[in-house]
Amino acid sequence: MSKSHNKKRNVGIIYExxxxxxxxSLMNKDEKKAEEAISxxxxxxxxxxxxxxxxxxxKALVTTSNISEQLASSIINEAKxxxxxxFDSKELEREKSSxxxxxxxxxxxxxxxxxxxxxxxxxATIQTLLNEWRKPDSDFSKTTEYEIKLHESLTRNKQSETVxxxxxxxxxxxxxxxxxxxxxxxxxxxxxxxMISYFISDDKKSLERKFLSTKSSCKALFENYMRETNNAVxxxxxxxxxxxxxxxxxxxxxKENLQRFxxxxxxxEELKG
Numbered sequence: 001m002s003k004s005h006n007k008k009r010n011v012g013i014i015y016e017x018x019x020x021x022x023x024x025s026l027m028n029k030d031e032k033k034a035e036e037a038i039s040x041x042x043x044x045x046x047x048x049x050x051x052x053x054x055x056x057x058x059k060a061l062v063t064t065s066n067i068s069e070q071l072a073s074s075i076i077n078e079a080k081x082x083x084x085x086x087f088d089s090k091e092l093e094r095e096k097s098s099x100x101x102x103x104x105x106x107x108x109x110x111x112x113x114x115x116x117x118x119x120x121x122x123x124a125t126i127q128t129l130l131n132e133w134r135k136p137d138s139d140f141s142k143t144t145e146y147e148i149k150l151h152e153s154l155t156r157n158k159q160s161e162t163v164x165x166x167x168x169x170x171x172x173x174x175x176x177x178x179x180x181x182x183x184x185x186x187x188x189x190x191x192x193x194x195m196i197s198y199f200i201s202d203d204k205k206s207l208e209r210k211f212l213s214t215k216s217s218c219k220a221l222f223e224n225y226m227r228e229t230n231n232a233v234x235x236x237x238x239x240x241x242x243x244x245x246x247x248x249x250x251x252x253x254x255k256e257n258l259q260r261f262x263x264x265x266x267x268x269e270e271l272k273g
Contacts, residue, residue, distance in 0.1 A: 211250035
């Protein structure tokens with residue numbers, strides 16, 4: 001990995017470091033620090049910001065895996081095109097500087113950057129590519145090398161990374177649940193609330209059952225929707241959608257998989273509507 005990579009301006013690394021900081025603060029029963037970090041996410045990752053757009057693209061690249069080589073090449077080309085057309089590079093850099101300044105001022109200078117990231121090399125590869133794709137005079141050899149790495153990541157059948165929550169006492173669980181309810185209760189449907197509750201309490205059996213029922217319901221609702229729609233584009237993608245739904249593993253208890261099933265729960269709600 002290039003020594004010139006600046007992890008403090010890597011949108012994926014920064015976002016995960018903030019989430020890890022929130023988790024650590026909750027485990028240490030420091031709700032105030034967790035609240036401060038969450039407020040910074042809300043402030044700097046609004047939907048109309050360049051930061052949010054870059055993070056959304058970054059997240060799509062880092063979470064996609066086990067796809068065909070042809071599809072991986074198409075995704076890379078689309079991501080490259082998005083980088084050329086979607087972003088205001090100067091505004092993006094200004095927003096990153098503002099975020100770093102707020103993190104240092106609010107949480108303590110350099111504190112957030114002490115958080116360790118397991119997928120550092122993969123995150124660095126993706127951010128380097130996003131940066132190079134936006135340049136009018138990008139380094140061809142570097143871009144080619146990193147596109148190959150990204151292609152390998154997209155096509156690789158990554159093993160499930162099950163992240164078990166550490167055992168926490170009732171007070172910590174209560175604080176975590178209270179924070180979720182206070183901040184997000186009005187935005188979540190009942191199914192999503194159940195998943196988060198099971199995840200926080202480390203109730204793996206109940207969470208797996210909930211995941212499975214949500215997945216089954218989504219497949220059934222989508223099948224019914226496809227029978228009624230005349231949308232040619234959707235009908236053409238039907239097999240791909242079902243393959244994606246079937247590939248989601250209800251036995252995986254990671255934060256990333258929780259996010260997938262929260263999305264499915266929201267999709268179920270929309271399909272019912």
